[in-house]
Amino acid sequence: MASEGGGQVLLPIEAEGCVESLKKFPMKDLGGPQWAAQHEVLEKLNMQAIVNASAQEDEFVKDFLISCDKLTVLIYDLLLTEVWKEKIFPLILETDGFDPKTTFPLYMALYHEATVANLLETTLFYREVCEASDDCVLDLVDYCYRKLTQLVARSEETEEEKDEAVDANQAVNTLAHASSLEELEQQDRKLNFEICIKAVSMLRYIVDHLECLPLSAMTRILNTHDIPILLVQLVENPPWNHQKDGKKYKYIDGKWQEVDYADSLKITKIEGQVWLSLFQLLMSQNCMNKYELDTYRKNTILKLRSFLTEPMLDQIPMLGDLQRYLEHLSMMEPPAPRKEVILEQIPEIRDNILHTNDGKWKKIAKKQIKSFFDPSTSDLKMQAKRWADTYNFDVIEGLLSDPPKCAVCGQDASKRCSRCQNEWYCRRECQVDHWSKHKQACDLMYNSLQKIKEQESKVKT
Numbered sequence: 001m002a003s004e005g006g007g008q009v010l011l012p013i014e015a016e017g018c019v020e021s022l023k024k025f026p027m028k029d030l031g032g033p034q035w036a037a038q039h040e041v042l043e044k045l046n047m048q049a050i051v052n053a054s055a056q057e058d059e060f061v062k063d064f065l066i067s068c069d070k071l072t073v074l075i076y077d078l079l080l081t082e083v084w085k086e087k088i089f090p091l092i093l094e095t096d097g098f099d100p101k102t103t104f105p106l107y108m109a110l111y112h113e114a115t116v117a118n119l120l121e122t123t124l125f126y127r128e129v130c131e132a133s134d135d136c137v138l139d140l141v142d143y144c145y146r147k148l149t150q151l152v153a154r155s156e157e158t159e160e161e162k163d164e165a166v167d168a169n170q171a172v173n174t175l176a177h178a179s180s181l182e183e184l185e186q187q188d189r190k191l192n193f194e195i196c197i198k199a200v201s202m203l204r205y206i207v208d209h210l211e212c213l214p215l216s217a218m219t220r221i222l223n224t225h226d227i228p229i230l231l232v233q234l235v236e237n238p239p240w241n242h243q244k245d246g247k248k249y250k251y252i253d254g255k256w257q258e259v260d261y262a263d264s265l266k267i268t269k270i271e272g273q274v275w276l277s278l279f280q281l282l283m284s285q286n287c288m289n290k291y292e293l294d295t296y297r298k299n300t301i302l303k304l305r306s307f308l309t310e311p312m313l314d315q316i317p318m319l320g321d322l323q324r325y326l327e328h329l330s331m332m333e334p335p336a337p338r339k340e341v342i343l344e345q346i347p348e349i350r351d352n353i354l355h356t357n358d359g360k361w362k363k364i365a366k367k368q369i370k371s372f373f374d375p376s377t378s379d380l381k382m383q384a385k386r387w388a389d390t391y392n393f394d395v396i397e398g399l400l401s402d403p404p405k406c407a408v409c410g411q412d413a414s415k416r417c418s419r420c421q422n423e424w425y426c427r428r429e430c431q432v433d434h435w436s437k438h439k440q441a442c443d444l445m446y447n448s449l450q451k452i453k454e455q456e457s458k459v460k461t
Contacts, residue, residue, distance in 0.1 A: 009048040019064040031372035081113040091365035130209040138347035147199035154239040216345040
């Protein structure tokens with residue numbers, strides 16, 4: 001039965017089989033055929049989870065991840081891709097003579113982190129998912145911390161870098177625009193910003209369910225990483241707000257949007273996630289007992305008072321309690337440091353990945369270039385067929401709330417490439433200008449779709 005939320009990607013029995021098939025891959029196999037097949041499985045699970053959440057239907061993907069004990073695999077996969085991007089991807093870009101026919105296989109490896117992060121973000125909303133993550137949630141806390149520090153660093157970018165990001169309104173196009181290593185690096189930066197935004201949401205859900213997590217999770221959030229201070233820095237210098245040429249922009253639903261003065265006072269989802277996390281960390285009695293408040297932390301937290309305006313309190317009324325707490329805190333002296341023995345669990349997944357592959361990064365990069373990231377024309381055709389099957393355009397369009405954007409100028413688009421059905425344009429001139437870039441990807445997708453139709457017709461006859 002089709003979902004009212006925009007289509008059915010997987011039936012429950014198919015989703016269960018997909019979840020059961022998930023496994024951990026070693027670093028050297030990232031980008032390989034089996035890994036690519038699992039990426040396609042995860043992409044379908046991710047799309048189905050979004051469909052069910054959007055339509056408020058039975059979220060069976062979440063249930064299967066718990067019952068099949070695969071959340072550990074997801075977290076491992078997320079961290080494996082993160083380490084690959086840090087250690088191996090730069091080596092691949094620096095390799096002399098590496099000039100692949102298409103960079104799409106590399107883009108898929110980069111995009112994999114976003115896929116897994118999005119699936120975790122969708123499912124971590126539920127307490128039972130956080131509980132089932134068990135000790136692996138410590139690695140997830142550390143992952144969120146690293147992404148938050150990247151957001152704080154982004155807040156300190158030059159105005160020129162922010163202007164460039166605001167101008168890049170159109171979404172990353174996976175096939176047509178993945179034509180050079182330089183563009184691939186730009187796509188990686190854009191993707192990483194989106195992943196950092198998802199990490200804020202993941203952190204908020206973890207914070208909401210701290211009482212059911214190992215005690216070390218609270219210790220790492222409050223004292224090891226001092227995440228409340230990071231969140232205050234994001235409130236002070238939000239990387240998702242920007243001004244250019246007298247106009248105000250906010251990063252909403254995956255893209256930069258111009259807002260007028262009235263809309264600039266409205267809290268976006270990501271801003272709400274930051275404030276709700278701060279409220280929980282500063283107002284929860286368990287957190288207050290655990291947080292080692294010193295003079296620096298007190299003075300930094302008190303900076304929040306200037307942001308608790310009437311429009312803010314009207315939108316999130318519970319912040320009134322936080323406002324009263326801050327007034328009380330301003331008149332308090334920080335307590336003396338506590339001297340106590342602390343036994344703390346240590347996250348192991350990322351450390352194990354780093355230890356296992358230490359000293360092998362260049363060797364792995366060379367192997368992956370030779371075997372995975374410079375495919376032949378025949379391999380590209382086979383991959384394009386799988387991509388066409390994975391990315392169900394009808395379902396994806398059902399999830400979009402805004403009209404598609406022109407691949408050239410970023411304006412609202414009403415014309416679609418009739419051959420591959422994958423690219424949009426606002427007018428014929430844009431389509432003609434873009435054809436030289438789009439032709440190769442269009443041919444791959446079109447030929448694959450035709451073969452799929454031929455196979456379907458043979459089955460019917």
